[in-house]
Amino acid sequence: MNPKHTDRERIEHRACFGGWQDVYRHQSEALDCAMHVAVYLPPQAEQRRCPVLYWLSGLTCTEQNFITKAGAQRYAADHGVIVVAPDTSPRGDAVPDADGYDLGKGAGFYLDATQAPWSSHYRMQDYVARELPDWIDAHIPNSGARAISGHSMGGHGALVTALRNPGRYRSVSAFSPIVSPTQVPWGQKAFAAYLGEDREAWKAWDACELIADAQERLPLLVDQGEDDEFLDTQLQPERLAAACDAAGHPLDLRMRKGYDHSYYFIASFIGEHFIFHMRQLSRTR
């Protein structure tokens, strides 16, 4: 056995659209706990090195939601893309938690917490932007080309992770993202707990703040349901449109009549996101 493979355990392995939907358990240094991560290997991965799309899920989710509900494997198999979907927070008995679905486990917000008791484990940004891609590159042969996407809290995570790490991803997209967590209740509750009361420190984790200083013009696609139950209170995509407009940053914002916040919405349009990302991922550099 390759020594590189001894720090992982494959806990699911299921044939799917000619490839394999796997789930691994591995020890994360950044999070100081064991993490599950889902990896879809398209059939093309047996013949050549494929690009990788990272997917970040929303509040309450684990690595399972996207792989069971989005129907993404069909498109990944069509285009030859590896899809990596991690869990949404550190896990385990030693990890602090809170009452409610929007703080603590299942609600990591893809940032690095600075406040006790969260700072010991809640370092999801370090995990998704550094440790996880390193782990993937060490264990899953791939082309090195990366894109990132996500839903709701994970849409925020995708936007912030791409904006904070120029050069790391070729394109970024999101479904129903929390575009400006500093301005809405979900983000304000989480940021106050994880980052403390200094609201200046919050700006480093807000896509609408980051876009003003973006060092690259990354292709950016956002899908948003017009009947999303969180549209006005938590999502407010017009803030991202205004920030991109002010910064001269590209944005393809697609408002979808009748669609809500659910995976039925994601499933309906995830195929278009694969096409969007493949335009960048298939380019030779």
Add this chain to the structure above:
Amino acid sequence: MNPKHTDRERIEHRACFGGWQDVYRHQSEALDCAMHVAVYLPPQAEQRRCPVLYWLSGLTCTEQNFITKAGAQRYAADHGVIVVAPDTSPRGDAVPDADGYDLGKGAGFYLDATQAPWSSHYRMQDYVARELPDWIDAHIPNSGARAISGHSMGGHGALVTALRNPGRYRSVSAFSPIVSPTQVPWGQKAFAAYLGEDREAWKAWDACELIADAQERLPLLVDQGEDDEFLDTQLQPERLAAACDAAGHPLDLRMRKGYDHSYYFIASFIGEHFIFHMRQLSRTR
């Protein structure tokens, strides 16, 4: 409001692939309880009357599993097919249950029970073959053309329902069906409880027994994973192949290398089942 609509309550209504994934609650006379049934309306249903594919799920499932995990709506929208997916057993506090996942609630086996305490509610055949289609035809405008499919226990249900009701369906398919419940542990346990110890009475609910006397040559497609964990113990598709061969009944049995019993398997091939059923459903009669 149309008076016909007063005996139903729409409890979910979600935009999906240009159509609507709905779930209704309605009162079933056959089962003497309230039932949930999922109905996908493709976008074409706004313009014309579409055919209906009935889907029967397997052990432990509700009306939710197929609609959240199979990715079928994309194909239903492509082809213009209404998809109806009922729950797998009667439900509610008044309904008898048993320990274990393979008898009682979530394990109705799509038959009409004759033994106490089951006979009062467990009349799933009467429900899926008569009451549910009548309810659909009364409430959901459609072309009148029907097909039926299902998974595992629901694969058994689809085969038996089609064979017991000649002329009712234009085609039948199944994923990983229990082809001969009288010969395997799942079926023997359920049939002993629901139908009693007279094994002659069991034969009326066994596809391999029914096929010998089939009054029509219904197009029949079966998909089966070769790495299905229940293949040898509970499924034994070779029994169906032998029964069809002996009866001169058509059967397209597709053994799929590497695939297991999960919804990843169903998702991978459900598109082919839509193509199969559409060959019959799109014909004018």
